[in-house]
Amino acid sequence: MGTDARIAARAQGLLATFNTAGVLGVADVHVASRLAATTGVEIDPDVLLATALTVRAVRAGSVCIDLARLRDIPPDSETPGGRDPVGAETADLDALPWPDPTTLVEKVRRSPLNGSTTASPLQPLRCATTDDGVDLLYLDRYFRQEQRVRDVLAARAQVAPTVDLVTVTAHLDELFPATSGGDTGIDRQRLAAAVAATRPTTVLAGGPGTGKTHTAARIIALLSTLHGPGIRIGLCAPTGRAAASLQEAVVAQSADLDLPEVTAVTLHRLLGSTRRGSGRFRHDAGNRLPHDVVIVDEASMVSLTMMFHLLDALRPQTRLILIGDPDQLASVDAGAVLADLVHRRHDTPLDGPLAGIVDAVATGDEPDTADRAAIADGVISLRRRRRFGADIGRLADAVRDGDADTALDLLAAGSASVTLVSPDDLDPVRSDVVAWVSAMSTAAIDGDADAALAALASHRVLCAHREGPAGVAVWARLVTAWSATAGSAGPDRLWYPGRPVLLTETDHRAQLYNGDTGVVVSEADRLMVAFARGSLTRLVHPQRLRGVMSAHAMTIHRSQGSQYRSVSVVVPPAESALLTRELLYTAITRATDRVVLIGTPDGLRAGIERKVLRASGLRSSLTQT
Numbered sequence: 001m002g003t004d005a006r007i008a009a010r011a012q013g014l015l016a017t018f019n020t021a022g023v024l025g026v027a028d029v030h031v032a033s034r035l036a037a038t039t040g041v042e043i044d045p046d047v048l049l050a051t052a053l054t055v056r057a058v059r060a061g062s063v064c065i066d067l068a069r070l071r072d073i074p075p076d077s078e079t080p081g082g083r084d085p086v087g088a089e090t091a092d093l094d095a096l097p098w099p100d101p102t103t104l105v106e107k108v109r110r111s112p113l114n115g116s117t118t119a120s121p122l123q124p125l126r127c128a129t130t131d132d133g134v135d136l137l138y139l140d141r142y143f144r145q146e147q148r149v150r151d152v153l154a155a156r157a158q159v160a161p162t163v164d165l166v167t168v169t170a171h172l173d174e175l176f177p178a179t180s181g182g183d184t185g186i187d188r189q190r191l192a193a194a195v196a197a198t199r200p201t202t203v204l205a206g207g208p209g210t211g212k213t214h215t216a217a218r219i220i221a222l223l224s225t226l227h228g229p230g231i232r233i234g235l236c237a238p239t240g241r242a243a244a245s246l247q248e249a250v251v252a253q254s255a256d257l258d259l260p261e262v263t264a265v266t267l268h269r270l271l272g273s274t275r276r277g278s279g280r281f282r283h284d285a286g287n288r289l290p291h292d293v294v295i296v297d298e299a300s301m302v303s304l305t306m307m308f309h310l311l312d313a314l315r316p317q318t319r320l321i322l323i324g325d326p327d328q329l330a331s332v333d334a335g336a337v338l339a340d341l342v343h344r345r346h347d348t349p350l351d352g353p354l355a356g357i358v359d360a361v362a363t364g365d366e367p368d369t370a371d372r373a374a375i376a377d378g379v380i381s382l383r384r385r386r387r388f389g390a391d392i393g394r395l396a397d398a399v400r401d402g403d404a405d406t407a408l409d410l411l412a413a414g415s416a417s418v419t420l421v422s423p424d425d426l427d428p429v430r431s432d433v434v435a436w437v438s439a440m441s442t443a444a445i446d447g448d449a450d451a452a453l454a455a456l457a458s459h460r461v462l463c464a465h466r467e468g469p470a471g472v473a474v475w476a477r478l479v480t481a482w483s484a485t486a487g488s489a490g491p492d493r494l495w496y497p498g499r500p501v502l503l504t505e506t507d508h509r510a511q512l513y514n515g516d517t518g519v520v521v522s523e524a525d526r527l528m529v530a531f532a533r534g535s536l537t538r539l540v541h542p543q544r545l546r547g548v549m550s551a552h553a554m555t556i557h558r559s560q561g562s563q564y565r566s567v568s569v570v571v572p573p574a575e576s577a578l579l580t581r582e583l584l585y586t587a588i589t590r591a592t593d594r595v596v597l598i599g600t601p602d603g604l605r606a607g608i609e610r611k612v613l614r615a616s617g618l619r620s621s622l623t624q625t
């Protein structure tokens, strides 16, 4: 056997043991060893292991580690974010020599690596304790970023915009007429706009189809009216594709609402990224963004580092509005700031004009005390789903709440819109998928691009992994083989009418984005690729596309931000660390009409009960220790 690239050649002691067991990757071992070497003194092996686990945790999406929960850090061999398990080589984790948490906390605090008291580049770790007694260990860089995010948000909260209650209420009445909010309860969309008018920072949370974009457009209208002509609005999203759909959604509403002209860009562009990957931006604390309002859509995908850069570049008087679904899969990079802001402890009293607006719409039990406190902190959650059927909504809620019993009962109840299919009996999935491919194919051969795009949007096969038996590669082959047997145009050529494609690179100039999907159609005597752009159809020659793959199956990560009529979701094996509540919730909420989950009750239960670990200190206050 050759050298295994996953084994660090020079690792010794605990690092070697945890690396061989698949818990630590080579990079974790190297970074920890290098940091230890810079001190010039011997580092306790347990502290060295905790350092490597902190590096590992950051790569898995956490900002820090909880020293009492080292075992919950996903092993390197199963990294969330797309890499696939090497499975067999992951040893029995319980058999490993994990350090005792209490002694470890003491050792880490006293270690020469801990810079909590005298920070220096030679002390790259920071220990901190939350006010409820959880001991956290950070790499200095992430500690500083988190601290800055906390400080900027706290400072912003001190300076509320001045608004006149009567004026705001009059505009709210116009933008949110009495019938708009929902059949029951208070109009949370109206409250969201009231929060945006009266708080320096607003977090607008809600699942798919709860009206976040509808509300965002009205917030733009309200703030534009309050500010008057010349308002500078920065509209952005973490990815090019999300920015493009935000732009389309806002343009679609602009005629009704008389919105000012705005162009949505990526967050990187808004900040003025200097060179790709350099991590530097033209706008920062020394050269702040000029906007009066900055709106970030799909903010659940914004990492701690990007949120740090954004907050650093904001003028104190700029209103910030973060919009997203905190229950979906978070950013690939470390941090889940949106979820932290939604779920952190809220203890600000509700007062000023916002209290007046809330009181005016309050009913007997809404908003409750916790909700009022969240609203006072600028956090408002939309709850009424306007897009999908009741059973999909119930299943999504059960998964989000970690209630596996209810989810499994719903799936067993014979609903037409939510079903669990055994991997050993794929007939129902096969007929859905064949119908989907055949509809794309027929329309594409006829040269009917609109119909081909409608067919494309009618279904998706979603997987957690790219490789492996439950992965995209295997399922894409299965889908094409089923379709070929059923007589749909076969994939004997790369480009053929009816081929669904997924872009894997962004081309800003051509306005084509990583994650866009389209379908190949016949057009006169040539083939073109059709993409939906809002209500319009765009045709692009295949040669103009960079980075294309077939979309017969795609990852759940890539499907974020899109919705389809029905989805077939390949649930990964129970032991896959990618199988989490957030993954299942994201997959289920992609469908408006029907969800077919392919898996076993046990696998599903394992996923629903496993929450992504995204350790951070943002949800409470911290003391360095």
Ligand SMILES: Nc1ncnc2c1ncn2[C@@H]1O[C@H](COP(=O)(O)OP(=O)(O)OP(=O)(O)O)[C@@H](O)[C@H]1O
Pocket: 180, 181, 189, 206, 207, 208, 209, 210, 211, 212, 213, 214, 215, 386, 387, 563
């Ligand atoms: N108050 C309302 N009255 C009437 N229609 C509404 C209202 N709010 C939202 N809608 C409609 O409900 C649908 C979903 O709204 P919207 O697209 O704003 O949701 P979203 O939360 O942004 O969804 P996603 O996260 O999927 O982008 C849209 O068709 C929108 O026009």
